[in-house]
Structures are given as structure tokens and as C-alpha cells.
Amino acid sequence: MTGAWRVWIIVWCWAVVAFGALLAAGAIPGIDAPARALFILFSGDPATADVYAHPAVRFGLGLQGALTIGWGLTMLALVRTPSIGVSQWRALSVALFAWFVIDSAISISTGFWLNAISNTGLLVAYLIPVLASGVLKRA
Template sequence: MNSKWQAQMQIWCGAVMIFGLVLIGGAFEVTSAGVSGLFAILAGPGPITWDPAFRFSLALMGAVTLGWGATVLAVVRGTSEVPDAQSLALWRGITVALLLWYIVDSGLSIATGFWRNVLPNTVLIGWYLLLAARHPARARQGQVAQV
């Protein structure tokens, strides 16, 4: 597998995992500065209530996000050892899952008054799609020009 592509995908996964850690930080007051800053930027429709249920939700979403990034990282590393057809099938599945996340997360962000969240979502999915389009197996099959 193309080591440049693999390194770029690992950076993408690292960014997702770091975001998960920021969300996890919201579980406790002492570690919530990052997520407080995030909510200040997102500027939702009202004040945030830092109650136990909200902190639990942040921690849970952070854990899911951290796991999501780690899962894609495992696929990045693992697909270098499988035939192109299998690798592309895995990446198609990951792409469908990420598009589903984008549609649901962005739609709910707009519906709940946190429309600004669509901007980083769009950056993240766009970055991923650019990398996915440059998958080395696709280039070998002539499906995309190698960049």
C-alpha cells in the first residue's frame, strides 16, 4: 500500500481520535475547557447546562468518537495486507458509514440550533472523501489518477 496515502489516513484518524478525547474531557469540570471552547464556537440556541446527564453524554460521545477513529485506523493498517478487491470493499463500507454519520449528525445539528457544527463536519467528510478517492488500489485499477 502507498505509504504516503496510509500516513495521510493515519493523520485523519488521529484528528478524529483527538476530537474524541476533547469530548471525553467534558465528563469532568477540571478537564472540560476544550469542550467549553467548542460550545462557545458552535454558539447554540441557549446556555449549556453542565449537569451529570450532559457530562455523561459528552463522555459517551467522546468514547464513541475515539473508538470510531481507532476502528478506521485499524482498517487503514489492515487493508495494506489484503487484495485490492477486498480492500476496496472495506473502504466502500467505511465510506457509506461516514456518509450516514455526516447526514444524520449535520441534520440533527441544524435541527437543534447548532448549525455551525455542519462546517467542521463538512471539512472532516471532505478530507476523508479526498483521501478515499486516492486509495492506492483504485489508482492501480485505473479508477482515479494518482495525486
């Protein structure tokens, strides 16, 4: 992948890292306001602010943030490798699709359906440069 599509996917990876940082910050009182607002938005119920304050929820959110940061940085390392081939792009795409299906199913089944919409946006933002650049085609 080269040119504008490469820049797009690198920016996409950094956006995933930034979102992970937002989630991780949600575990820390005093800097948790953006994560708390997102939590309430996705639940559609302001009463979830009470649930959000529970230490186990903060712990889970912090871990989710750390995992998201790691996921974004791992993808960034791979997509910045000059020799990334078709099989690696396919593996990344399968991994992203697996995340999308599982995360979206959980989001919908637990009443956080707005998260499934944001997941769709993230998936589409990934697929645009991947499909447009042709990196998934056999050599």
C-alpha cells in the same frame, strides 16, 4: 492505499481519536475547558455554558467522546490493514457518509449548524485521500 495518501488517512484517524478525547474530557470538571469552549462556539450562545454544566449533558458528552475514540481507532485498525480491499473502503465510506448526514441534520435542526460545517471539513478531509488514491475503484 499507499504513500502520502496512507499517511494522510492515518493522521485523519488519529485526529478523530484526539477529538474524541477532547469530548470525553468535557465530562470531567477541571479538564473540560476545551470542550466547553467548543460547545459554546457551536451553539453561538455563551448562555449554553449553564446548560453544559448539567450532569446529563456532561454524561452525554463523555459518551460521545468515548464513541468517537472507538470510531477513530476502529477506522485506524482497518486502514492500517495491508489487505483492505475495495469492499472495505466502500463500507467505511458509506458508514462515514451515514454519520455525516445524520449528525449534520441533527446539528442543523437543533441550532448547532456550525457543527455541520466542521462535519463537512472532516468528510472532505477523508474523501481527498480516498478518492485521489483510487481505493474505491473496482479491481
